[in-house]
Amino acid sequence: MTTTEPTPEIAVDPNAVNLTINGRPVAARKGELIIAAADRSGDYIPRFCYHPRMSPVGMCRQCLVEVEGPRGPMMVVSCMTPVAEGQVVRTETDQVKRAQEGIIELLLANHPLDCPVCDKGGECPLQDQAFSHGPGESRFIEEKRHYEKPIAISDLVLLDRERCILCDRCTRFADEVAGDALIHFTSRGNNTQVQTFPDEPFSSYFSGNTVQICPVGALTAQPYRFKARPWDLEKTESTCTTCSVGCRITLESSRDELLRYQGVDSDPVNHGWLCDKGRFNFESVKSDARLSNPLVRDGGSLVETSWSSALATAASLITSALRAGGASRVAVLGGARGTNEDAHAWAKLATALGIDSVDAQLGDGLPADVLSYPQATIDEAARASTIILLAPDLKEELPILYLRLRDASEKKRSRILEFTAKESGLTRYAWKSVPYLPGTQPAVVATTLSDAAVAAQTAKGSVVVVVGRSNLAESDEYTMAALDAVMAANPSATVLPVLRRGNVRGALTVGLGRRDAVDILADAVNGEIDCLVLVGADPIADCPDTELARRALAAVPNIIAIDTFATASSSKATVLLPAAAFGEKDGTTTNLEGRVTRLARKVTVNGTSRPDWMVALELADILGHDLGVASVADVHADLVSSNAAFAPATRSALSAHPDGVVLERITTTNSARVVPPVAERPGFGYRLVVGRKLYDNGRNVAESPSLAPLAPGSALHMHPLDLERLGATDGASVKVSGDRTSIVMDVVADESVQRGTVWAAWAQPGANVGELIDSTKWVNDVKVETL
Amino acid sequence: MARLSEENVRLAKEIIGRYPRARSATIPLLHLAQQQDGHVTNEAMAHIGELVGATSAEVYGTASFYEMFKFEPVGKYLINICGTMSCALMGAEDLMHHAEHRLGVKLGGTTDDGMFTLERAECQAACTEAPCLQVNYRYRFRVTDADFDSLVDDLKSGRLNDEIPAHGTVARVRQHIPLDRGVGAVPPEDVTEAPAWMDGKAAL
16 A cells, blocks of 8 residues: 555444443444344353354244333343344343243143153253253143154154254255255144155255254254263364365264264354265274275285284385386375375375375376465355356365355355356356356356456456366366466456365375376386385276276286275285274364364274374385484474475464464466367267266265265266157166277266266266276267167 | 146246246145145145245145145045134034034045045134035035035035035136236345336325
8 A cells, every 4th residue: 555644543343332231231243143242241041043154033932031122121032133232131130031931841841851862962952951041840731742753854864853842943054054945844833843845855965964953852863873972972173084175073982983073163164064974974984894904915815914014015115116217116196185294294205215206186186286376265265256166066075165155155245157067056056157068168268258247247356266177087177277267367366276185285285296196107007117105095996097097006016005995996005004094193184275274083093003194104214214203293393394385384373273274375377288179079979077976985985884875876967858869768778988998877867967968977886987088088078879 | 646737837937927036926836736636746846846946845844834735635625614613602513523424524534436525624704604614615604404415415416516616726717917017027125116007106
């Protein structure tokens, strides 16, 4: 600012409201509700329906308080009444107590009081407030209302209508927050009940949240039912690493067994919400299929051995590869599923050994330089005037980010401009959804942005580009070129990269993205890699080009894998080391916006599993390299001191800020990209689009008994008119052929698929669409034939 | 039993056009569905959801609030006998017993031939004419047992077809509002001028 005019000091905040609660002056914001102001002033008002993240409805009437009015004190519901200047509020008078006791008595009239067998007993707002604000006895002697109990309203959630107090929290959540209004109040009066539509379950990805916010035990979660009593649970705050949103959670365990995750309200990230995949995949941590001891290949099979001998074998494999052909003959893939410390230790080891073939992604993300664009946080995206989506279906990949952006659109803060090859979960909330044929994205983006109405919109205020890998069967260069097109049209735009693997951003920031995994795997196929280290990576399952990954792993003489499970890739290892899983190790993680938060160890490791960082340190030791660190705290301190981006994420800063610390934003100028050719629509066949569904074949889901059945399975989605042209009917089996091979898939009529394209979900039980993807091609076209 | 017919979809779209927000047409469309099938089918509710942009659960939630929407098949004639104060004092209980015997069903039941469903109703606001009943919501006043019998005979023989249509028909004459006479699909907050039907009288 160069202005010399003195800015006048604002003496009075125009948004400040002064009121009195229980005789004490309280300052509040204009529009704030009395119940929220009272919370801050320490005057707790009992409540059931009020939830700070949802609109107030005044449903339960428990929060009645007395407000001085023109005709004396009046009873008002404090969750519906905004504060006013000079307002006099009393929350503890005899009249208030009488009213609150009356409500409790009324709510308990039909409540079954089966607390001893109820999951909620011990952490139940109704139970607690019946003690603190109830009359202690009831005049109700009649028969209570009876319903069948419980009924399953989805595969994960059960509803006991007898316990329900009709607070409207779950139904409001489903409608307002999740946008899946699949549960609703039905009937009327004494018969009012929460119900789904007949035979249409509450199959929302966010259904678990309703269990957490239910103020009674009406909604219970299948994976946790009757597993523990709340007073037996030990809780620790941590961060979910199922995807890269990094929701804050509590890990809750009893007798050294993880039993439940609950969402923590982190204002910059998850607002207390979790997706069901993140909430319930704790089951995979305690799966019987977990590796518990090191395995070394002896003859044809993997044989259990001690850590010392397994590590010695691993070290000798690395040494002999280094001796035979130098560091170029060793490659490291992975590191995106662990902690920052895991990744940093492996990056240090790779550097010490001179290994350059290192990638945390598996050809399924974006080039690492997407992080060098001007960066945006989730909050900045959810506040932007325009959100431009060059992203996969966020509802399927990063569900809580979907909630945040949906909220931005629904509350009219932001307009969403979406570019997509197939309709996504956000399409219905988008201001404009522009379809494009794979291979034409940069051109379509450039044309759209030059449209006068679009240009007027982007000129209105901040622009955040949400960029990720939307199609695994299309080169990522198209998305990057599209991003460059946006940046050229809007130079002040910022970028929120949505790479999906839990700690992919941390791994790339510490340097685990030196070469593209697809190039590394191609080297392996050519016999140029002697030793491949897989740090929690499964290229056969995760690299879009299945054939490439399979041939690469077959061609590498020695594979060292560190993994929690024997996967398609790790089971091919010469040395397979059991890794500590989420919840079993300390450290920090970095979410997609670069926010570093702490992870907590809650349970002891499975068998003799060790965290990835420890394996790196021990291998370094055997290989004669002193990395100068000996504990997870050392690794963290070394990371903070050696990596400029991590400088703000000191131990003390992380302790002081449970919501995390955002990495230093380091923006570099990128060299111009080779603009890929515009791939024209072929005269024959269909262009392949491969996206993800929330539930898939991944270990997190497949090893969680409650989640595994929810994977939709492999199918080929086609526009109904294309299906008609093909002469096939919905559900028929068709032959899908790429250049290399053919697979048989069931076909599904789906209007959200563009004509001329076919869509399939990645990594589903059944036929593997990865067989059809050739990573060396700009786009992949397939032929579809009836059988 | 199914989704709305092609003709009814056309009607549904006309009805939706009368409202600034499509969802506002939910209840009129439920009546349309009930007129089509005699009761509101699940398929029709799902179809209405598609038409007005609501989930099936939301449509069901709305529909189930109202006593007059039936989710199970009911007879061609739904007979509601009032049992509230005035009618009860004037012999509604006896009338109900007689009706049960005459039709051979209990209150709430439907005759085997699908002609009659018998229900007990709350006050129908005809207390001076007690005991009263409604057949498909058409009144009969000061009903005696003999009146009831002749009513049933008349309904069976078709003598009352002109007066009393089958259950689900709210009115035989359907209201048609040309689109230019409707409020139009403008959200209320965006309306700045008086609607067309006021013919400029708003200034008064």
